[in-house]
Amino acid sequence: MNLHRVFAILFAAGCLLRAQDGPKKVEDDDPRERQEWFYSQRAYPGISIPAGARLNAIRQVQRIDAAARARRLAAAPAAAAGLSPAITNDSAKWTLIGPQPTGAGTTSVTSGRVNAIAIDPRDNNVVYIGAAEGGVWKTTDGGVHWTPLTDTQPSLATGAIAIDPNHPDTVYVGTGEENFAGDSYYGAGILKSTDAGATWTNVVGPFLRDKIGSIAVQPINSQVVICASTTGIWRSADAGNSWSSVLVGTGVTVAFDPANDAGVYATVGNPNGSTLNGVYHSADSGLTWTPLRGAAPAALPVTSVGRMELAVSKAAPATVFVQIQDSSTANFGNLLGIYKSTDAGLTWNKLPISNALVQQWGPQLWYDNTIRVSPTDPNVIYAGALLIYRSLDGGNTWTLPAQTGPNGVLLHVDLHYLAFTADGSKLYIANDGGMYSTTESTAARINWTSLNNTLAITQFYPGMTIDPANPLKAVGGAQDNGTQRFSGDFSWTAVTCGDGGYAAIDPSVPGFAYGACQQIAVRRTLNLFDNSTAWVSAQYGLDQADPVQFIAPLVLDANNPKTLYFATYRVWQSTDEGGKWTAISPDLTGGKKGTIKTIATAPSDSNVLYAGTSNSKLQVTLDAQHGANASWIDRSAGLPPRTVTKIAVDPLNAATAYATFSGFPAGFGADSGGHVFKTSDSGATWTDISGNLPVVPVNDIVVDPDLPRTLYIATDAGVMQTSDGGATWSSLGTGLPVVVVQSLVLHRPSRVLRAGTHGRSVWDILVPVPGASQQPTIQTVAPSTLDAGSAATTLSVTGSNFRAGTALRWNGQNRPTTFVDSTHATVQIPASDLAAVGRGTLVAFNSETGGGPSNSVSVTIGPAPKFVAEGFVSAANPAGGSILAQRAIGSIFGTNLASQTAVADQLPPLPFTLGGTTLTIGGNIVPLFFVSPGQINFQVPFLSVTGPTTVPLLIQQGTLSSTVNVRIQPTAPALFTANAQGTGQGSVLIAGTASLAAPAGKFPGSRPVKPGEYISIYCTGLGDVNIRPTLGSPSPSQPVASTLATPTVTIGGIPATVSFSGLAPGFVGLYQVNVQIPAGITPGDAVPLALTISSLPANPVTIAIDAGV
Structure with a gap:
């Protein structure tokens, strides 16, 4: 590949390796998009989930299981029928395998989202917490050890916990997670324990549609309980047995007045804004309520008011704080302000917070919003949002404490709850990473303590994978806790990216693995179980503007692991291990703004590929290996109008497949179809095999390859199985918490079935087969x-x-x-x-x-790759010697360097694998421009070298590899030219034009430059810059990245003024030097141009100069 000629000619068109403006994608967790992903599929084609739908499904499962147990007892021994013992009796038990805890890529361990904290007033070390979909947990030693308390309850989604101050063994739990995110699942009312969590009573009450965010028990009368839910403020006068609505709106916080036994505060705070939003007070134990708005100028805002969180000082009971989210369209989710009252809400003052600090509060206070004041000092206030913030002077000044303490523990982001112990000596913190504490709330630099070591509350997404050779090795994607790697023990490790999604392990080379993060973000590693091996981007060619699921499907071809599939609203294929992607389908959603939720390859035929969409379309191709020429058939007829969640293809027959669906249709007016369907003719016809399955979303399905007619499904009510092709279903095994199960995978050699839950980590069960396996x-x-x-x-x-x-x-x-x-x-x-x-x-x-x-x-x-001696050169000047500059564009020459010729001919960022080839320099996998058997062009990484330094270069081509030492130095300037020799006509454009400064007509549009005009010299190897773009990514344009050193330029021997030296905006690895043509140069077609930087000369080139006017 002649890069020199390409640079010379194509730069004029502005189309080589240059980024274009487009949608910006981020890896950080996005709660609103997560909300859409989780909630919409369960509501579709409606806009909301029917009240009590999941609770009804759980009760149906309980009745089905009771009937199944009765049948088994009556018909024992069922094993005589040749069925697996694991599915004919209750002896098979699920076993937790972690994460407990996780490592979220930080110096401290995490677990999962926690929303509520309640501390026993008798003992600072006795604490109850509520996890997002992980239920209630209790510690008696300050968080060293935790025990789950509600695994068998009808809802593990926990939004609030309160302890009766008069009878601390009485605990109230509000189910349903009121964080206003779509995966904040509905609850099942109130759970109450009178024996410190040993047993529970469920009071559904009026809360079927509700998520409960706060509960408070009156200190002088344990019969009076107040709670805040998504439908308002509710009051019980009989210790939670019955409830009455006392204030309408979106209830957020309730708290009894420390100075008035009958006084209660409450906030109503719809995140989208409402005229009902505000702070309220009751003077009669919650029977009637009065808004506390204040009066101008000492008043609360009345516009753009969203979610409101409140804290009352026990040390100064008239002091109240409220943190308010902005609900306006322009600033939605930002901090509207923190307001303080010192007269019990009669007047309010907005606390001073700098604009810079307000920006750090983050844009999602509708989701992460909490505030607390020390019970012993009204001047000590903590506020939680994206990060944690503190004031030590009553709110007059605010700071952002270091999120990493001297002990190295990093506090996770997204704060949901803060709780001081009664004596103010300890602060407990709940966030998306789990539980933390500190006993240094007023210290200049705070040590945080992670309390996550024994919590198993990680929320997994679909797409978990197991190493085919070893069930003790696996990868799965977790909510806001990265892509997690299992290595055989409870403690898992986050190996890459924010919200992890689908993962895949190459069955022929298990070290090769892939992970899809949220939206369009695919990564790859060459050594999954080596902590020192980096994960790099593997999404080159995927259109970042495509509509896509928040958690998008990624699968390997079941027959050829070098081929991968990814889906947006169309299907993408890579045939070179994720190096480059090509769209192989049109819009498969029918043009109805849906996205593809699931894709499945056929183990018996690599040409057969199924795809299911969020808007109920199911499409099939029978010629997937034709790539972009594949043809697709709509096979949606006969299927329900709901989101297709998963497709599984029979291991023996590509025409036989199973499709599962989300939603709560039956009895709620949507449709009468089931949730599991089967085809035996590639989707031409479908049969509903839901049998007695409850009306519950089904999220995943596994076809047992060894037990005929046996299927396993992951549902919102646990894991169920059938051994008769779907006629009857029942729960599989015992011991699995009543939790949403998102991912299900069978490790066939060991017969381990693994379930990834959305709140209670990962569980295994053995499903043995009678006799020996018949798998080849x-x-x-x-x-x-x-x-x-x-x-x-x-x-x-x-x-x-x-x-x-x-x-x-x-x-x-x-x-x-x-x-x-x-x-x-x-x-x-x-x-x-x-x-x-x-x-x-x-x-x-x-x-x-x-x-x-x-x-x-x-x-x-x-054979293995072989390098040409001294074959490591600047791509701009191959004859300039075998030394490379950091961030420069380099070339290597040799034989067997790649299995094919491949060009990175689409928009950057560049690929890190191309044509199956990967290049590592100094331990850094580098981006590739071009690969062929004889040459590779790449970008050199930044290695912080101070002089010529020898580093290893490793090339990997499949399972082949070779290593050689190369020399890197900070600067090694080289100018691009129009030939392959680094001499002659330079790649120099006349500023403001698309013309090369070359003899007229020698190149398209070229002309000589005139004195006084400006030119842009294109080169590489000019060294470090003040703004370092990510390796392989285009250089910034606002502001531009300038070189730390300024080069000198002479033209025709006359010094030229340099107006800019830095990275060419929008390009990768390309430098640009702008100079003005000085007067007095002798005109000509080949006037010499010389550039020197850091005392190092570049290769001389020529340009054409006119005499001017």
């Missing part, structure tokens, strides 16, 4: 290494369960197979499969019952 397996392949360019070759394969009809597949394609016996077979690999270096994958497939695909084995096609 491959143990050895000989030869295991082949040479590129070889003639047709016969491979000898050993393994087990080979049959006369066994087919051996090379990269997903059947190849001529000879059956020898049950443990031996041979396969013919044609020369066309061995044309280039890289790797091939071999899979055995049996089409009979219990067969399906085997494990995947990688076969190396060599």
Whole structure:
């Protein structure tokens, strides 16, 4: 590839490697988009989830399970029917495998979202907490050890906890998480315990549609309980047994007045704004309420008022604080202000907070909003939003404490609740990462303590994956706690990106793994279980403007792991291990603004691919390997008008598939269809196999490849199974909390079924089969290494369960197979499969019952890459010597460097894998412009070197690799030219034009430059800049990135004034130097131009100069 000529000509068109303005994507957790993802699929095609729908489903499950137990007792022993013991009795138990805790890529461990805290007034170390969808937990030692208390209750979504101050063993829990996010699930009313959480009574009351955010028990009368819910302020006069509405609106906070036994404060705070929003007070134990607005100028705001959180000082009872979210369209979610009253709400004053600090409060106070004042000192106030903030002088000045303390513990973001102990000695903190505390609330630098070591409350998304060779290795995506890696113990490790999503492990090279974060963000690692190996972007070519699910599907081809699929509103395919993506479908949503929720490949046929959308479309292609020429068929007829959540293809027959659906339709006017459907003709017709399944969203499905007619499904009410093809369903095993299950995956060799829950971490259950497995397996392949360019070759394969009809597949394609016996077979690999270096994958497939695909084995096609001596040069000046500058564009030369020729010809950021090739320099995987068997062009990483330094360069091509040392230095200037030699006509544009400063007509639009005009010199290797863009990303334009050193430029031997030296805006690795043509230069077609920076000269080039006027 002649980069020099491309730069010279294509720069004029402004189209090479240049970014264009477009939608900005971020990796940080976005609660509003998460809300849309979680909630809308359960409500669709309506706009809300019917009241009590999930509670009804849970009760249906309980009745089904009771009936199933009765049948089993009456018909024992059921195992005689040949069914798995795990699904014929209650002896099979689910086992927690963590995370407990997680490592969220920080110096401290995390667990998951916590919303509520209640501290026993008798003991600062006895604390109850409420997790998002993880239920109530209790500690008796200040958070060192936690115990779950409500796993069997009808709702684990917890929004509020209150302890009766008169009888501290009495605990009230408000279910339903009132954080105003869509995955803040509805609750099931109030849970009450009178024995410190040992047992519970559920009072549904009027709260079927509610999420409860606050509860308070009257200090002088335990019969009076006040709660705030999404439908208002409610009062009980009989200790929570019955409830009455006392104030309408969106209730947020309730708190009894420390100075008045009958006084109660409440806030109403709809995040979207409402005339009802405000602070209220009752003087008669909550029977009647009066707004506390104040009077101008000492008043609360009346416009743009959203969610309001309140704190009352026990040390100075007339002192009240309220933190208010801005509900205006322009500033939605920002801090409107913190207001203080010192006369019990009669007057209010807005506290002074600098604009800079207000900006740090974050844009999501509708979601993370809490405030507390020390019970012993009204001057000590903490406010929580995106981060935690503090005032030590009653609110007159505010600071942002260091989120990492001297002990190195980092406080997680997104604060939901703060609670001081009664004596003010300790502050407990609840956030999206779990639980923390500090005993240093007034210290200049606060030490935070993570209390997450024994909490198992991580919220997982769909798409968990298990290493096919080892069930003790797995990856799954978690809400705001990264992509989590399981290595066999309770403590999991976050390995990449914010809200993790779908993950995939290459079955033939388990170190190769992929992860999809929220929206369009795909990453890859070459060594999953090496903590020092980086995850890099693997999304080159994906259109960032595509409509997409918050958690978008990513899957590997079941036969060829080098092929991946990702979906937005269309399906994308990569055939080079995530290096480059191509759209292989049109809009599959029917043009109705939906997105693709699930995609599934067929284990028996790589050409068959199914896709299901958020707006009830199901589409199928039978020629996926045709790439962009694949044709798609709409197979939605006969399916319900709800979101398709998951598709699973039968392991033996690509025409047989199962589709699951979300929503609560039956009895609520949407449709009468079920949640699980089957096709036996590639979607031409569908059969509802929901049987006695409750009306509950089904989120995932697994087809058991070894037990005929056996299916497992993940639902919003747990995991259920059928062994009769869907006629009857019941819960699988015992011990799984009553929780939403998002992800379900079967590890076939070990028969471990794994469930990823949305609030109670991950659980395993064994589902053994009677007798030996019939799945084929491959143990050895000989030869295991082949040479590129070889003639047709016969491979000898050993393994087990080979049959006369066994087919051996090379990269997903059947190849001529000879059956020898049950443990031996041979396969013919044609020369066309061995044309280039890289790797091939071999899979055995049996089409009979219990067969399906085997494990995947990688076969190396060599030889390994080989480098040309001194073949490491600047891409601008190949003849300039084998030393490279940091952030420069470099080239390497050799043989077998790549299996194919591939060009990064789409918008940056650049890919880190291209054509299956990856390049690592000094431990940094680097972005690639171009790869071919003989040459690779790349961007050098920034390595902070101070002089010429030798670092290792590693090239990986599949399972092949080679390492060589290269020299890097801070600066090594090189100018681009119109030839491949780094000499002659330079790549220099006349400013304000698209013309090269070259003889007229020599290049399209070229002309000589005149004295006084400005030119832009394009080069690389000018060293460090004041604004460092991410490696492989385009350079900024506002402000521009300038070099730390300024070069000198002479033209025709005359010094020229440099007006700018830095990175060319919108380009990757390209530098630009702007100079004015000085007077007095002798005109000519080849006037020499010389550039020097940091005493290092670049290669001289020429430009054409006119005499001027």
